Every structure is written in structure tokens, then in C-alpha cells.
Amino acid sequence: MLSLPALNVEPPAVLSQLLARADVRFNGTRPWDMRVHDPRLYRRLLTQWSLGAGEAYVDGDWDCERLDLLFERLLRTDLDRTAPPAARLRLLLEGLRQRLFNLQSVARAHQVGERHYDVGNDVFEAMLDSRMIYSCGYWEHAQDLEQAQEHKLAMICRKLELRPGETLLDIGCGWGGLARYAAERHGVAVTGVTISKEQLALAEQRCAGLPITLLLQDYRSLRGRFDKIVSVGMFEHVGLKNYATYFDTARRLLAPAGLFLLHTIGVDRRTPHTDPWIERYIFPNGKLPSPAELGGALEGCFIIEDWHNFGLDYDRTLMCWAERFEAAWPRLSARYDAAFRRMFRYYLLSCAGFFRSRQGQLWQLVLSRPERGGVYRSFRPAAAPSS
Template sequence: MTSEATLTRPQGPQPQPAVRPPEVLRELLARADVQINGTRAWDMRVNDARAYRRILTQWSLGAGEAYVDGDWDCDRLDIMFERLIRAELDRTAPATAKIQLLLESLRQRLFNLQTVARAHQVGERHYDAGNDVFEAMLDSRMIYSCGYWAHARDLEQAQEHKLEMICRKLELKPGETLLDIGCGWGGLARFAAERFGARVTGVTISKEQLAVAEQRCLGLPVTLRLQDYRSLQGRFDKIVSVGMFEHVGLKNYATYFDTARRLLAPDGLFLLHTIGVDRRAPHTDPWIERYIFPNGKLPSPVELAGAIEGRFVIEDWHNFGPDYDRTLMHWAERFEAAWPRLSSSYDEAFRRMFRYYLLSCAGFFRSRQGQLWQLVLSGPERRGVYRSVRP
């Protein structure tokens, strides 16, 4: 499976095929039909022999760091990662890397990595990376979450259809109050105010996002704040949270849903849009955790349902994970096309980091291990029957 979005081949050092790779690594990659210094688009081309040691001792973290440093290349990272993940190599580390992964699992299990004091870290490291990068990569509304491609011809339509679907799922009406937890650059807040007449309150932990969102929502009944969700007060007819729950953390799920329950009007609806995984994972991917989304955690169905139980009624659970593959491929294509004008502000390592992030995630969703869920939740006191929306 490949996307219609095309990518340019990265220019890097020429491979060194004379260096013989370790047999254990060759055998592991063979399970996914990936070859070292092969000729197919998804094969790994090694440029520096130190890549072998980095991968074998640090696995995912070492592979990502080695790619960013130019130690290896691949024409189609998205296809390679789909193959690696389908073969479950992300869950089958060599013995030389297991100690490090065990320590990472213990760190995430024993400590709350998403406290109020730490919540700002993902904003500073990723969302504040540079608005120019996201403006070039995303659609005109700067929606940084999965588009809805059922009837869309391009990225712009896919994101507009997603926003329309969210507001219709919420049964949003003129004059109603909407809380947007994790409002990003204000795209959804503006859409809900303009198209559905809602009065919106949005919160974000990113200063860069807030600055753009305030400009985009000028003159509309939209209030935006730099604030952690845990300190929110008031009561809202509807609540939405898109692409934020991945930063909440397992130890805070109860607090998150208790907060939403406290803020939601008795007859209200809460739409949660989040990435999920097909089964429980002992830890977040170490490279993604260190370089892209620090302190992140993707929920499994059991973890999510367990946190909701006793707090909300699940009115609807919609999975359209494959749409994220297509969204990411378009983001990657747009990022590459914009690189000539971005390169004066960012170095080649940044380009390789973002390329690796976008295309490895595309492979993750294409493998079906990664999923995208929209849940519509209500309090047990709500009356009436909810009718699911599938445009």
C-alpha cells in the first residue's frame, strides 16, 4: 500500500556496502523482508558502519538517531516501517537493547511524566518548534491531527470535513458554549464559531500556538488561554479535545475524565479525538518520546475504556486510523516541498528528524497497529438517544 503523495529522495552520503552487517540484525530485518544495502525502495542503505552498533544497543532510539545523523538512508521510510511494525520488530528488540527498554518501561510505569509542572515540555519542544514549519506542512487552518478522507479530494477538504463531522457529532447549536481542550492554532475554535455559532473557550500549553490562534480568532466569540486543563473552571454545553489526550499520560487519565465530567453540562456531549494502539504497550517509542512528543502515551482500548467506565457513557466509538497514513504522507510531501525556503532557518538534521517522524508514523498507521479514534461521551444523567454521525 502506498500513498498518492510522492516524496523526493533524500540526498546523503553514499553507502559503504563493503562493511558486513551483524548477522543478528540481518536476520531480524529479514523477518520484515527488509535488506541491508538492498536495491528496493524500502531497503536500508548504510552510510556508516557505526549505525549497526547504535541500532543493536539502542534499537528504536539508536535507529532514529543514526538516521538523523546520516548513518543510513531509505528511499521509502513509510514502507519500511510498515513492514517492520507488521513483523512486530518494534516489539522484538535484540538482547543487547532489552536492558535499556526495560529501564524505559520502568521509568514510565513508576513516575508521572505528565504532571502540571512537566506539561509545558511538549509545547516547548515540539509545538513551539517554529510556526513556519507547521504553516508550510499543514492545511490553511493549521489542523495538526488526522483528516477525514471518506469524500475528500485533498488535504484542505479532509481537514474541513473532519471539523464539520466533529461539530455535527457534538450536535453543536448556535449560542452553545464549547470548550476546546488543546486548541492548537485555533482552527477548530474558529470553525465552530463561524460555521455553528458557538461561543468557544480554548486552552493550549504552547505559547506559539496561542499567538497564532488569537490572531486567527479576532472578532469572534472565542476566548483562548495558555492554561493546563486541570485548572479549568466553569460549565460548558459541549467539550472537544483533538490530538491532546496523547499527552495526558496513564497516571492522569482519571483526573482528565473527572475534570471533563465536572466541566460538562448535564445534558452535554464530549468528543475525544485521539490516537490509540491496538494493544497495551509497556512504553512509548523511545525516539518519538525523546525528540518529538516528550512524555507522550498512546492509550489501548482497554486503558481508555477503563478510565471512562463509571464516569461517562460511550455514545459512539469511531475508528478511521488508515486516514492518518494518508494525512501524514501529505504532510511529508508538503514539508519536503517547502524545505528550500525553510532551509535558511533549520539545518539538515532537523529536516531528517521531521522526515523520519512523519514517514515512520505513516508506516505505523498503515500497519494497523496505530489507530485513530473519535469517541462521543455523555454523562449518565443525559436523556434521549444519541444518533451516530458518519458523513
């Protein structure tokens, strides 16, 4: 991966001192050290910090043998929250922008679909498991990515207590993997919604012949009543200003005796803004909830029946995706350029470090309406599910 020699230009002392807190060096020899190829990297770090680091990597200004190890170290020491003085104003303004404006309004909801999910189904088919599940796998009893994703789907369906003949709403249905699994294995009728045209087109092919209705639609315009609701990897796109609307909508759509499973990435503490590079290049308008933000939004709307955290499983999932993406690059390179490859590599491996650092969490919440009767018994798989 490292084809260019390191550049012997002395970095600014403030940058060396910051990286030293995480035991990271410029032009060091360890797998997590940054090897500099263009001195403009230093200016980009000083003025833009994490945004500058990501853009400079995509442009080839620096390399690192193990990006996942680098980001684990940087995030464990909170260097993402300790920017040089020149970059702090930019981060402050970004925090104000996200606080003052509704970046996830109905008019803007399609942007993440166009920017990320519509990038090309061939990329995701190469990177993901055979069902194209684009969320954290469950690895406790799994030996590979295929098993980890199947075990996750089985666990979700058990937590929802799905029964034949029930109706299931899948908010953010992706390429239809969960909808198809639930319909085939549990005999439920599924309605799935997505904001990605590319996802919808492929999901319709994959779910043909099953009692599954797929819609290109924003969740806020949904109507009807469903026995169960599931939302996997979509809440990250809702935005703090829309949490109340999201949960009010889900409550309106859920039958009084029903269950709602919410599967979402979270963060260990409240943050003023999303990582600027991820927000600009991967998931525009995204927002990861903290425990307090999520819990506060649920007050008076849903009862939390279960809150399950298996965030470290996302590290292993992302490393599998990164390995599969690199293995598929020879056939993807005819359509995508080297900058795209570096962007996707940076995205996957920096996110692996994010979860390994424990800043990133992965939560599954089982929610019910207050009027639901009976005791909900939390479920955790004691062994791998039978096929």
C-alpha cells in the same frame, strides 16, 4: 534524497536476521531497504534499537528511499517489540520509568509545548492545511488535504450536535482552527486552552473578532460549565496516571445534558512505553492509549455513545504533510539545519508506516454523562459536506 553510496561492511548476523523477518535488507536495492553510510549504525541498533535507528538516521548514518514502506514492514512484523538482547534492558528500564513516574504532571505539562509545538509556526504553516489542523483528516469524501480537514471539522461539529448560542470548550485548541470553524459555522462561543505559547499567539490572531477566548493553561486548572467539550489530538499527552483526573475534570466541566467528543490516536494493544525516539525528540512524555486502557478509564465516569475508528486516514494525512514539508524546505532551510529536516522527515514518514501497519489507530469517541436523557444517534457523513 540518497546522495551517499552504501557502505560495504558486513552487518552483524543478529541484525540481518531480525530485518529478514520483515523482508528488509541492509544495502539492498528495494525502496524499503536500509542503505548504510557509517558502520556505527550497527552498534547503535544493537544497543539502542529504535532510539539508535532514529538518531543514526538524523546523523546521516543510513538512508532509505521510502521510510514509510520500511516502517510499515517493520511494524507489521512487530520488530519494534523484538529488540536485540543488548537493547532489551534499556527498553525495560524505559517501561519502568513510565510506569513508576508521572511524566505528565502539571510541572512537566509544558515540556511538549516547548519541545515540539513551539518549534516554529512557519514549519507548521508550511506543512498543514490553511486552518493549521494538526490531527488526522477525514478522507472518505475528500480529494485533498484541505477538504479532508474541513470534512473532519464538519463531522466533529455534527457529532457534537452544536447549536447557536451554546458554549464549547476546546481542550488542546492548537492554532484555533476548530474553534474558529465552530464559532463561524455554528454560532457557538468557544473557550480554547493550549500549553504552547507559539500556538496561542497565532491562534489569537486567527480568531480575532470572534466569540473565542483562548488561554495558556493546563486543563486541570479549568473552571466553569460548558454545553459541549471537544479535545482533538491532545489526549496523547495526558498519560496513563492522569486518565482519571482528565475524565473527572471533563465531567465536572460538562453540562449534564452535554456531549464530549474525544479525538485521539490509539494503539492496537497495551504497550509498556512510548517509542523511545518519538518520546525523546518529538512528543516528550507522550502515551498512546490501548482500547482497554481508555475503556477502563471511562468506566463509571462517562457513557460511550459512539466509538469511530478511521486510523488508516492518518497514513494519507501524514504523507501529505511530509510532501508539503519537503516542498517548503527551500524557504525553511534559512532557519533550520539539515539535521532538523532529517528529524522531521523521519518523524512524519515513520508515523505514516505506523498507521499503515495497523498498530496505530485513530479514534473519535462521543461521550456523555450518565444522567443525559434521550438516544444519541451516531453520525457518519454520507457525502461531502456543503460549504
